[in-house]
Amino acid sequence: MKILFIVPSYKPAYVYGGPIESVAKLCEGIVKAGHEVEVYTTAANGKTELDVTLGKKIGVDGVKVTYFKRITKDHTHISPALWQHLARTVKQYDIVHIQSWWSPLVIVAAYICYHKNVKLIVSPRGMLSNYIINSGKSKAKKIIHKVAGKFILSKAIFHATSDAEYKECIDLIPGWKGFMLPNILSLPPVPVNEYKNDVxxxxxxxxxxxxxxxxxxxxxxxxxxxxxxxxxxxxxxxxxxxxxxxxxxxxxxxxxxxxxxxxxxxxxxxxxxxxxxxxxxxxxxxxxxxxxxxxxxxxxxxxxxxxxxxxxxxxxxxxxxxxxxxxxxxxxxxxxxxxxxxxxxxxxxxxxxxxxxFAAEKLIADYINEYAICLSKN
The missing domain is CATH 3.40.50.2000 (Glycogen Phosphorylase B;)
Structure with a gap:
């Protein structure tokens, strides 16, 4: 299989926390299992940018990653360069797996995939829940969800990382098809000793x-x-x-x-x-x-x-x-x-x-199986 991941940020942008690591481990594991993986992302690194070559494939721990320039320095991660490149190349891939939601970067990318009739999986990563929609800038999210988001998502398959997230997705889009698999983490060998604190x-x-x-x-x-x-x-x-x-x-x-x-x-x-x-x-x-x-x-x-x-x-x-x-x-x-x-x-x-x-080897095999199921569906 040839799989494209689209994610607003990628390692070494660890400032964004856990998702950076878990997405990278998934990509690296699929490559080791013999499949071809590419990542389209931005140079986002918080309020700064990663020191990387833009617009060209770079090998990052075995994964082909293309970092694109973003024209905003906030959570919107707007990148016309990524969208344009995606529109030209997306038909080369068997599956596109989008990570996160609400960012204009991924919403437009999802629309491009739908318009090009490419198999699409979306991992909301906690971004699709009643809490998120009804807190913060909820008015904008509700409009986006009603006008375009709900329709685009309904044409994709969703991936939830927990049973609770799976249920939230079904509640928001009744009848939505998806699967549940936990995040893949890199857990280093560490000595397990009792540590005595004064307090x-x-x-x-x-x-x-x-x-x-x-x-x-x-x-x-x-x-x-x-x-x-x-x-x-x-x-x-x-x-x-x-x-x-x-x-x-x-x-x-x-x-x-x-x-x-x-x-x-x-x-x-x-x-x-x-x-x-x-x-x-x-x-x-x-x-x-x-x-x-x-x-x-x-x-x-x-x-x-x-x-x-x-x-x-x-x-x-x-x-x-x-x-x-x-x-x-x-x-x-x-x-x-x-x-x-x-x-x-x-x-x-x-x-x-x-x-x-949470053994990584088993979970990687489970993810690859879900991709195969996705490809087998009309």
Whole structure:
């Protein structure tokens, strides 16, 4: 098979978090399995651009990647150069797999694929949910969805990374055909040792955004009877981070919060290993790679029931699940702090459980099978 991936950004643009890594691992795995993969993307790297040659194929860890110039420096990633090249070349590919949604870059690309009658798969990556459509700039999203998005998506096959995301997609477009397979992650071999902190240490490691529920976590920490430290690793809008720092001050927990900033791949695993508990009290999360990464190094997790992997955490008893109610968060934090035996068991067994459920080789074969099914359909 010859497969084209279209994604707003690609590695080494790690500033965009987990999707950069999981998309790259999927592409690299399919190439190793003997298929041809190309990626069309932009040079986006946050507010800056990657130092790459534009408009020419570059080998990136075995994958042929073409980076195109974008004329906007924000999340729209508008790239006429990519669209023009796609229109000229898209018929060369058996399947086009688009990652993300709402960005004009991918919406126009999806329309081009539909117009050219090419087999199309769309991975919304959490961008198609009632939470996303009804929060933030929801009016614009609702118009886009009604005028063009819903029709274009209905002509494609969707890929969800969790059962929860699969259900959300079906709810938004009844009758939509799709499949569910989890993200593919690169999980390095790490020593799993119990690390003793002077104070019980929580870690949040993700994009710093209002949907991540940090306000709820701050409120819960302010009500805890047990002493804790919260490390926050990630980047976000400076104005929002300033709001969170002001909130911490008002709640009198500033001394308990340590702002680590963005961490590299190597650094993030070190921080996860050294934490007692990973926390993600999110309003909406279609997968959350870092939950898997945390359990891989043996660090238990506390996640909200709105995190798609919360069902996995429950089923495997890999941590604690909470509602978005502050009192429930306080209760579950207290449970995690005081249940040392369970935390030790997770430290000892987490790595094996993750390996058994998220082995890259098996998942790559499953993805290739789904592509074959897509090609077989009229």
């Amino acid at each position: 019980f240490t929580l870690i949040f490691m993700s994009r710093i955004h209002p949907k991540k529920g940090l306000e709820i976590l701050f409120d819960a920490i302010s009500q805890l009877k047990d002493p804790v430290k919260l490390k926050i690793a990630g980047s976000g809008e400076e104005s929002y981070i300033d709001e969170l720092k002001s909130l911490a001050k008002r709640l009198n927990i500033s001394s308990k919060v340590e702002w680590l900033g963005w961490k590299s791949r190597e650094e993030k695993f070190i921080e996860l290993i050294h934490a007692d508990l990973f926390t993600l009290i999110s309003f909406n999360e279609n997968f959350a790679n870092v939950v898997i990464e945390s359990l891989h190094v043996g660090t238990p997790v506390l996640v909200s029931e709105n995190v798609a992997l919360s069902d996995f955490v429950k089923a495997k008893d890999m941590g604690w699940v909470t509602t978005l109610d502050v009192n429930n968060v306080v209760a579950q934090l207290s449970n995690a702090i005081n249940n040392k035996a369970k935390r030790l068991q997770i430290r000892q067994t987490g790595n094996l459980i993750i390996e058994n459920n």
